[in-house]
Amino acid sequence: MYQLLWHFLLPFAFIRLAWRTRHSSQYLHHFSERLGFSYGSSVQQNAIWVHAVSVGETRAAQPLIEAYLERGEKVLLTHMTLNGRLTGATLFAEGIASGQLRQAYLPYDLCWSVANFMRTFKPKLGLFMETEAWPTVVFYCAEIGLPLFLVNARLSERSARRVNLFGSAGRSLFQAFAGILAQTELDAQRYRSLGVKQVEVVGNLKFDVPLNATLVQDGKLWRQELHATGRFMVCAASTRDGEEELILSAWKDLLRSNAFASAPLLCMVPRHPERFSEVASHILSSGLKFRRRSEWNKVPKVDMDLEVILGDSMGEMAMYYSAADLVIMGGSLLPFGGQNLIEACAAGCPVLLGEHTYNFQQAALDAIAMGAAKRIQGELLLSEPIALMESLKLILSNPTELAKMADAAKIYATTHQGATKKILAALEHQNFTLN
Incomplete structure (x- = not known):
């Protein structure tokens, strides 16, 4: 049969x-x-x-x-x-x-x-x-x-x-x-x-995967440039269909809150490359100012007018993670089971998770227990994604806590090798x- x-x-x-x-x-x-x-x-x-x-x-x-x-x-x-x-x-x-x-x-x-x-x-x-x-x-x-x-x-x-x-x-x-x-x-x-x-x-073998040193260095340089202007960057990594609209809606609310002296930057990296153009259309419809990663030959330059960067490149996650201060892990906001958070932690980038992490259950629980990750508190609704916005604002508004999470992320990644x-x-x- x-x-x-x-x-x-x-x-x-x-x-x-x-x-x-x-x-x-x-x-x-x-x-x-x-x-x-x-x-x-x-x-x-x-x-x-x-x-x-x-x-x-x-x-x-x-x-x-x-x-x-x-x-x-x-x-x-x-x-x-x-x-x-x-x-x-x-x-x-x-x-x-x-x-x-x-x-x-x-x-x-x-x-x-x-x-x-x-x-x-x-x-x-x-x-x-x-x-x-x-x-x-x-x-x-x-x-x-x-x-x-x-x-x-x-x-x-x-x-x-x-x-x-x-x-x-x-x-x-x-x-x-x-x-x-x-x-x-x-x-x-x-x-x-x-x-x-x-x-x-x-x-888990993924703890043993080495990060590309060149990409890590590029990401660190990008992060230094951002921090010199007072900007944080959040990477929405491996996002899935339906999650981009939720994140963009929350990001617009975050920017409107005027909680930061310098507005943070969102870098959105869809899980599947065939969706790059579709996601670009979502960002355009949101009214947020954005550029594609592919428009730069090298590391993207700091542009204070930009609100979103679309990470439409393959094989550069180590750079995105090394540049970011926080990761929203795709696949976990809607019931897709989550995506791998280990690479982000290995780059020293803490992770914000939704409730749907059943494909990486133990990894997510361990990361949360060690302080390398947090779950979004509250129900995620596309019509009113206030839970995501409030979680982002709470973490990004506390640099000391964010630094502690970054240290915990590195410890978490090395402990399980x-x-x-x-x-x-x-x-x-x-x-x-x-x-």
């Missing part, structure tokens, strides 16, 4: 890719790989296979992949999205150039495409990042005896309930993994509730990697 559904949906997948070419023709590049064919002559066999579906998972996998490359291992890195592949190409350009690392798209979850992928690459170990669990791939690996692990694994309470809706079929999918290396004890307990026996808590070593040790203990 599952395979029949996939065959039915396949034409729609093709149409979706073709539709996305309106943003970039690269969506159709390597198209045959999505069907398990045409990998060219640079096939990487007997490699460590890491599957990172998109940008966030690719960045999270960076310390683990770099550790394997340093050991001289060959790495096959697969993705499902174009942005994930482009991110991997940037992060691992040296490994790709040397032939030690090979990128490809994971094929659609069809028996024949998955079988051809496996026959072509013959990986010796598979590592799926965070939440990926494609039934055909997982069960095929179990059938041929390829050890496949879910690493940096997380499972929200909501997702666990959804898996249980499928009964034994849903639970057997996760039981088919050779092992699950979970981020937190909460995640591990949820996997165990699905009947998974081989579960180990190793921490070490997942890479734990994952490597756990896999070596299973004798599934070469020494």
Whole structure:
């Protein structure tokens, strides 16, 4: 039944890719790989296979992949999205150039495409990042005896309930993994509730991801320029559909409050680049004065007339975080489950969270407990987002408290490092990697 559904949906997948070419023709590049064919002559066999579906998972996998490359291992890195592949190409350009690392798209979850992928690459170990669990791939690996692990694994309470809706079929999918290396004890307990026996808590790889030093320096210079004029900057990071209007409405109220000698600046960075133009239209409609980040070749210059900057660039979050005094974490204001707050804390930038953080539950709770983050107090309503405005005004009006939160953010980020070593040790203990 599952395979029949996939065959039915396949034409729609093709149409979706073709539709996305309106943003970039690269969506159709390597198209045959999505069907398990045409990998060219640079096939990487007997490699460590890491599957990172998109940008966030690719960045999270960076310390683990770099550790394997340093050991001289060959790495096959697969993705499902174009942005994930482009991110991997940037992060691992040296490994790709040397032939030690090979990128490809994971094929659609069809028996024949998955079988051809496996026959072509013959990986010796598979590592799926965070939440990926494609039934055909997982069960095929179990059938041929390829050890496949879910690493940096997380499972929200909501997702666990959804898996249980499928009964034994849903639970057997996760039981088919050779092992699950979970981020937190909460995640591990949820996997165990699905009947998974081989579960180990190793921490979160995202704490081990290094910030780009050049971007950090650029952000600090930008922040110094802003502070020289008395301005704070708030970064609304990884915002999702519907959240931008809420934030812009609150920002207008904040500016009207005249609570600051120099008006703060908002930097809004949407989660998905295909929404940059849409968000630009929202800002224009709000009546706030704004410019796009892409209009500057280098670090944006201080302009006292600007009220909003649209962060329409890829790969510069470390700069935005290093320039900002406070982050509003997107995905948490509306029920999207939240986004990763670790990178912001690593840059020493405290975080303001909405109530919807179920995808990063433990990370959010720990950050709040350590004073690196706060939750918005009150109900968030688009018609009257006073809770967000009041939370922003309260934090930004207290520089001493803001500085304490920034220090706590750095401590929080460094305290939880070490997942890479734990994952490597756990896999070596299973004798599934070469020494």
